[in-house]
Amino acid sequence: MKSLLLASGAVLALAIPACALADEDVTVDSVIVTARPDPEDPPVVAGARKRLSETPGAVSVISAESYEKRFALALDDMLRDAPGVFAQKKWGGDIRLSIRGSGIGNANHNRGLLLAQDGLPLNEADGYGDSQIADPLLARYTEVYRGGNALRFGGALLGGAINMVTPTGRNAGFDNRVRLDGGTFGMVREHLALARQSGDWDVFAAATNQTGQGWRPQSQQNLQFATLSIGRGLGEDREVRLIVSGADIAQEIPGALTRAQFDADPRQAAAGSYANDQGRNVRALRGSLRARWRIDEHLAAEAGAYAVWKDLDHPIFQVIDQQSRNYGLFARLEWQGEVGGARADGFAGAWLREGDLDSNFYENIKGARGRPTSISLQNAQGVDLFVEGRLFVSERLAVVAGATWGRAVRDYRSFVVPGAPTTFDLTASKDYEWLAPRVGLLWEDEHGVQVFANLTRSVEPPNHGSLSPSGKGFAPIDAQEAWTLEAGARGRRGPLIWDVTLYRARLDKELLQYTPGSDIPASTFNADRTVHQGLEAALDWAITPQVRLRQTYTWSDFRFDGDVQYGDNRLPIVPEHVYRAELRYSNPAGWFVAPSVEWSASDAWVDFANTVRSPSYAILNLNAGWTLNRRVALFLDARNLTDEAYVSNVQAQIRANPASAAYWPGDGRALFAGFTFDF
Numbered sequence: 001m002k003s004l005l006l007a008s009g010a011v012l013a014l015a016i017p018a019c020a021l022a023d024e025d026v027t028v029d030s031v032i033v034t035a036r037p038d039p040e041d042p043p044v045v046a047g048a049r050k051r052l053s054e055t056p057g058a059v060s061v062i063s064a065e066s067y068e069k070r071f072a073l074a075l076d077d078m079l080r081d082a083p084g085v086f087a088q089k090k091w092g093g094d095i096r097l098s099i100r101g102s103g104i105g106n107a108n109h110n111r112g113l114l115l116a117q118d119g120l121p122l123n124e125a126d127g128y129g130d131s132q133i134a135d136p137l138l139a140r141y142t143e144v145y146r147g148g149n150a151l152r153f154g155g156a157l158l159g160g161a162i163n164m165v166t167p168t169g170r171n172a173g174f175d176n177r178v179r180l181d182g183g184t185f186g187m188v189r190e191h192l193a194l195a196r197q198s199g200d201w202d203v204f205a206a207a208t209n210q211t212g213q214g215w216r217p218q219s220q221q222n223l224q225f226a227t228l229s230i231g232r233g234l235g236e237d238r239e240v241r242l243i244v245s246g247a248d249i250a251q252e253i254p255g256a257l258t259r260a261q262f263d264a265d266p267r268q269a270a271a272g273s274y275a276n277d278q279g280r281n282v283r284a285l286r287g288s289l290r291a292r293w294r295i296d297e298h299l300a301a302e303a304g305a306y307a308v309w310k311d312l313d314h315p316i317f318q319v320i321d322q323q324s325r326n327y328g329l330f331a332r333l334e335w336q337g338e339v340g341g342a343r344a345d346g347f348a349g350a351w352l353r354e355g356d357l358d359s360n361f362y363e364n365i366k367g368a369r370g371r372p373t374s375i376s377l378q379n380a381q382g383v384d385l386f387v388e389g390r391l392f393v394s395e396r397l398a399v400v401a402g403a404t405w406g407r408a409v410r411d412y413r414s415f416v417v418p419g420a421p422t423t424f425d426l427t428a429s430k431d432y433e434w435l436a437p438r439v440g441l442l443w444e445d446e447h448g449v450q451v452f453a454n455l456t457r458s459v460e461p462p463n464h465g466s467l468s469p470s471g472k473g474f475a476p477i478d479a480q481e482a483w484t485l486e487a488g489a490r491g492r493r494g495p496l497i498w499d500v501t502l503y504r505a506r507l508d509k510e511l512l513q514y515t516p517g518s519d520i521p522a523s524t525f526n527a528d529r530t531v532h533q534g535l536e537a538a539l540d541w542a543i544t545p546q547v548r549l550r551q552t553y554t555w556s557d558f559r560f561d562g563d564v565q566y567g568d569n570r571l572p573i574v575p576e577h578v579y580r581a582e583l584r585y586s587n588p589a590g591w592f593v594a595p596s597v598e599w600s601a602s603d604a605w606v607d608f609a610n611t612v613r614s615p616s617y618a619i620l621n622l623n624a625g626w627t628l629n630r631r632v633a634l635f636l637d638a639r640n641l642t643d644e645a646y647v648s649n650v651q652a653q654i655r656a657n658p659a660s661a662a663y664w665p666g667d668g669r670a671l672f673a674g675f676t677f678d679f
Contacts, residue, residue, distance in 0.1 A: 285309045
């Protein structure tokens with residue numbers, strides 16, 4: 001009840017002042033979507049905000065401009081101001097990424113949330129996601145669709161989707177760019193990009209090289225990213241585009257610590273990480289060909305194909321050697337017109353995907369491969385058919401309805417390895433099928449203030465890792481299902497821009513994971529009933545033309561609901577209350593200074609039994625910059641100014657004990673600087 005009162009109070013604090021102020025223009029580089037465009041936004045970003053404002057639910061747009069004058073290395077840096085997004089680093093580029101508790105207990109990487117580039121998945125075909133292959137410098141803007149608001153991508157995941165959009169030769173905002181930044185812990189990053197347009201053709205090409213030692217030992221990294229986008233316009237709203245991107249990632253893993261180790265020295269690396277020279281090395285190549293074609297004033301079509309090759313060399317408790325190939329097709333038809341004399345619009349589409357993975361495990365001998373211990377072949381297939389439409393029953397009120405039908409197949413084949421006693425000969429297959437409907441309302445007043453509500457069903461089939469194949473076959477794991485009700489408001493009045501959403505999701509058979517031991521991969525189980533509810537709020541306040549306060553607050557109440565073993569215990573990992581704020585002063589001479597705070601205001605549970613908590617913390621940062629002219633800009637980014645020792649992430653446990661290596665330390669005090677030169 002206390003949390004509900006706190007959340008309700010936050011809604012009132014954001015909404016009441018906004019409604020009381022007069023309407024006037026305000027310019028900020030906000031992540032908030034509003035129906036009224038921001039005059040400071042570049043046209044491509046303003047267009048994205050306008051498109052997402054037609055969604056009857058929680059959405060955000062993050063422009064490249066909003067983080068180009070700070071040190072954004074990975075998705076946690078890029079997504080930090082998006083309300084409702086939990087993005088916290090464990091090590092290097094491995095980010096625990098969750099929206100509304102999606103994949104909350106997943107031990108590694110991403111699940112329950114579609115991570116996409118240019119509308120096409122970075123996830124594997126079975127739903128496993130890898131945030132390490134995303135470079136923030138190669139995104140023109142990023143769309144965040146929280147919960148069921150990601151229907152336009154197909155699928156029906158609890159967390160929704162994060163879609164990074166690659167710059168083109170038409171919208172990059174520069175012809176040539178050189179960026180150099182770096183700082184503490186031996187971090188250096190070089191970035192080169194060019195954008196060209198000639199007649200109907202355009203090209204964008206960019207590359208990033210990044211090296212660093214890391215705050216903790218056993219944290220060295222060496223990363224390269226590159227992308228090439230070639231497009232040709234064939235008339236108004238008609239285009240064909242080829243995008244090719246690649247990544248070469250080598251990162252050491254420092255490992256999680258016990259609580260005693262963290263308290264003694266949070267900077268130390270886990271002994272097992274040293275002994276096994278643990279790391280994660282990835283090479284990936286991705287290509288997509290897509291076309292958009294305006295058929296007439298009412299109808300437009302999009303279609304495309306993509307293919308991804310990835311090679312993984314991953315020494316941990318064993319050396320994991322995997323090669324995967326993922327490919328797929330998509331098509332979407334967009335329509336706008338009238339139904340019975342009333343304004344209407346909608347879309348329908350299909351998404352087909354398939355992935356093959358060859359997996360080999362070896363004994364880990366100080367990071368090198370020893371005897372083979374496991375050989376398996378994994379195949380995943382999926383298809384989604386989706387449709388959504390809006391009907392304006394009045395000038396300002398739209399009724400929204402849609403649904404997605406999906407099918408997922410998991411095939412597995414393993415072989416006996418001579419001399420490896422735990423291997424087995426197994427052929428297994430399992431398929432899942434579902435229908436996920438959605439209904440909603442969207443109302444907008446004459447000033448562009450919007451109020452929305454929706455009810456959405458979500459379904460998440462298990463990935464191969466969750467099925468935990470053994471000599472007895474697949475583990476008896478069912479698909480996770482949920483119904484989510486959300487309601488909210490967004491808009492701008494006078495100096496305020498706000499976005500507030502309340503939601504409640506009732507989950508059945510939630511996919512949860514725990515770590516049985518430091519040398520054993522996480523196991524997955526279906527919970528009985530769980531509840532995920534919370535508040536996602538953002539408020540930007542232009543106090544004066546030069547002073548702006550940006551705030552986000554997320555309340556996350558995730559718990560069991562009358563579970564036989566855990567009762568009404570809270571789920572681990574995500575803290576209940578998180579608040580972020582930045583106060584920025586921008587001088588007309590071109591310089592700015594922006595102190596900020598990240599406050600995890602409540603402890604986070606480490607285990608399902610709710611016996612041990614990870615402590616709350618507050619981190620103070622300072623960002624400053626100077627735009628010398630249209631070509632040259634400088635920045636300074638100082639983080640964790642008080643050198644706070646804090647836990648940024650934990651590993652879920654059944655019941656925590658002093659020997660549990662469950663704590664990932666956050667980085668200590670750091671200073672980064674950089675410059676950008678456009679010509």
